[in-house]
Amino acid sequence: DSGVTQTPKHLITATGQRVTLRCSPRSGDLSVYWYQQSLDQGLQFLIHYYNGEERAKGNILERFSAQQFPDLHSELNLSSLELGDSALYFCASSVGLRESPLHFGNGTRLTVT
Amino acid sequence: AQKVTQAQTEISVVEKEDVTLDCVYETRDTTYYLFWYKQPPSGELVFLIRRNSFDEQNEISGRYSWNFQKSTSSFNFTITASQVVDSAVYFCALQILTGGGNKLTFGTGTQLKVEL
Numbered sequence: 001d002s003g004v005t006q007t008p009k010h011l012i013t014a015t016g017q018r019v020t021l022r023c024s025p026r027s028g029d030l031s032v033y034w035y036q037q038s039l040d041q042g043l044q045f046l047i048h049y050y051n052g053e054e055r056a057k058g059n060i061l062e063r064f065s066a067q068q069f070p071d072l073h074s075e076l077n078l079s080s081l082e083l084g085d086s087a088l089y090f091c092a093s094s095v096g097l098r099e100s101p102l103h104f105g106n107g108t109r110l111t112v113t
Numbered sequence: 114a115q116k117v118t119q120a121q122t123e124i125s126v127v128e129k130e131d132v133t134l135d136c137v138y139e140t141r142d143t144t145y146y147l148f149w150y151k152q153p154p155s156g157e158l159v160f161l162i163r164r165n166s167f168d169e170q171n172e173i174s175g176r177y178s179w180n181f182q183k184s185t186s187s188f189n190f191t192i193t194a195s196q197v198v199d200s201a202v203y204f205c206a207l208q209i210l211t212g213g214g215n216k217l218t219f220g221t222g223t224q225l226k227v228e229l
Contacts (some may be wrong), residue, residue, distance in 0.1 A: 002160070011160055019198075024129050031217070033215070042221050043204065043217075043219040056215060056216055092158075094215070097215060098208075101163045102215075102217060104157065104158035104160070107156055107158075
């Protein structure tokens with residue numbers, strides 16, 4: 001168990017809808033990251049937050065947004081969902097800004113029908 | 114730009130065989146970290162090892178060993194005496210330390226199947 005908690009584990013929704021994925025980092029970790037794993041794109045970095053501030057952005061669509069709250073948990077919001085958004089979404093956390101390993105949660109499997 | 118190549122898409126071995134998973138990376142940065150993660154059929158990503166660019170010592174942990182060669186930009190992973198429980202997808206990843214944030218660039222993964 002990595003200590004990173006993601007909810008829900010599975011999510012099935014329809015095109016055009018909006019969903020929120022939640023992540024609680026390991027105790028003491030200030031950084032939270034979101035990654036998307038799909039069959040065609042592999043594991044892609046979406047966004048990195050450190051202590052509430054956005055620090056790096058990757059291949060994140062404009063329809064997607066994230067935030068990290070004062071208690072350090074994070075939410076990834078996906079809106080106007082398309083079939084191609086179906087994927088496994090991972091949250092990871094680390095102690096510091098850069099020089100510490102990332103520990104991943106079990107992921108949220110999103111299916112858009 | 115950073116890139117990680119795992120040329121082996123799928124490897125099948127018989128239990129107790131040794132197997133090496135290849136990883137080749139590209140970066141212009143001199144300071145970076147390399148990682149291996151395991152993704153079993155259940156789907157989670159399990160951290161296995163992190164190695165920084167200044168430490169070329171090989172590492173052994175039980176049946177796992179890692180060979181880091183900066184000269185060939187490779188960070189290969191060997192499982193000795195493989196077991197069925199080793200069946201998983203293994204990802205190599207690169208982390209650079211420049212810039213304000215942090216991201217891992219992953220390879221496409223190698224599916225390892227260990228059969229009885």
